[in-house]
Amino acid sequence: MHALATTEQYLAVLDGHPSKFAPGERFSYNNSGYVVLALIAERVDGRSFHDLVRHRVCEPAGMHDTEFLRSDELPGRTAVGYLPIEGASRTNVLHLPVRGSGDGGIYSTVRDVGSFWRALFGGKIVSSSWVGEMLRPRSQVPSQSRRYGLGFWLPELPGSKDAVMLAGYDTGVSFRSVHRPQAQLTHTVISNSSPGAWPIARLLENELTQR
Numbered sequence: 523m524h525a526l527a528t529t530e531q532y533l534a535v536l537d538g539h540p541s542k543f544a545p546g547e548r549f550s551y552n553n554s555g556y557v558v559l560a561l562i563a564e565r566v567d568g569r570s571f572h573d574l575v576r577h578r579v580c581e582p583a584g585m586h587d588t589e590f591l592r593s594d595e596l597p598g599r600t601a602v603g604y605l606p607i608e609g610a611s612r613t614n615v616l617h618l619p620v621r622g623s624g625d626g627g628i629y630s631t632v633r634d635v636g637s638f639w640r641a642l643f644g645g646k647i648v649s650s651s652w653v654g655e656m657l658r659p660r661s662q663v664p665s666q667s668r669r670y671g672l673g674f675w676l677p678e679l680p681g682s683k684d685a686v687m688l689a690g691y692d693t694g695v696s697f698r699s700v701h702r703p704q705a706q707l708t709h710t711v712i713s714n715s716s717p718g719a720w721p722i723a724r725l726l727e728n729e730l731t732q733r
Contacts, residue, residue, distance in 0.1 A: 526619035527592065529564055529571045532557045549661035549670060553625035556673075560624025571623055583641030585634040592621050600629060603694025603714045614694025626690050635688075635710045639701040657686060680731045691716065698723040 526532055536554045543550075560571040567574055572590040580588050591600065593615050603614035622628055641647050648656075659669035659676055668687075669676040675687040682702050690697040696719035699710035709726045713719040 523617065523619050526623075527621045529557060529560045529623045532619075532623055533561070549663055551670075556624035556626075558624075563624075572621070575628070579638070579647055580634075582646045583634075583637050585630065585637050585641075588628060588630040588634045588638075590622050590627060591629045593618060594620060601714045603692075605694045605716060614692075617693040626692065630712070632710045632712060635699050635712075636708055639686075639699070639708055643701075643703050679727060682731065696720065700727065 526535070536557060539554075563574055564571050569577075575590065579585070591597070596602070603618075604611045605614055605617070606612075619627060638647075642653060645653075656672040657674055657676065658671055660672065661670040663670060667678045669678070671686075675689060677685050677687050677700065679685045679700075682705070684704050685700055685702050687698065687700045689699075694714060694716060696713045696716055697711070698719050699708065700723075701708045707730065709723070709730065711719040711723045711726070713722075
């Protein structure tokens with residue numbers, strides 16, 4: 523983990539793993555695929571993935587508190603992730619890459635996530651036609667009552683046919699944000715523990731689907 527600070531450096535740990543199944547046969551979320559996608563974006567554009575996200579997403583969306591930070595250079599305002607080890611709460615700094623990549627690891631705030639949703643559906647990041655393509659179901663995940671688009675989960679929530687979800691989980695951190703474009707309603711939960719976001723997110727989903 524201590525050597526993973528650029529997208530290129532991730533390649534050393536991605537090679538040599540057999541495929542789970544033939545392409546197109548079924549669905550399985552894959553972190554490594556998004557790292558490879560980030561590397562392709564870097565080589566096409568000539569900038570680092572971190573710079574691409576900043577200039578193509580964060581700046582147009584006004585996400586001023588969102589950045590791929592190094593875990594060994596965190597600003598004072600940054601929340602640190604924790605996990606239980608031998609009866610004590612330990613930081614997750616030894617369990618995650620130095621800096622995230624295409625599979626996640628960005629630092630953000632609830633306010634900035636709200637700004638992201640407004641910018642995405644307002645055409646400030648990509649065109650409305652591309653938003654439609656990204657939110658078109660590509661895979662069915664019936665075990666979780668969800669479908670999957672291009673990077674977005676499409677949950678099947680009662681009373682909402684257009685819900686879009688982003689979710690993230692790793693050692694010492696969890697995140698879920700659900701946006702309903704027609705109702706202009708968003709709920710986002712960010713936690714600095716692995717299981718922390720889920721009970722609050724489920725409570726919010728249950729409350730909001732009853733309205």
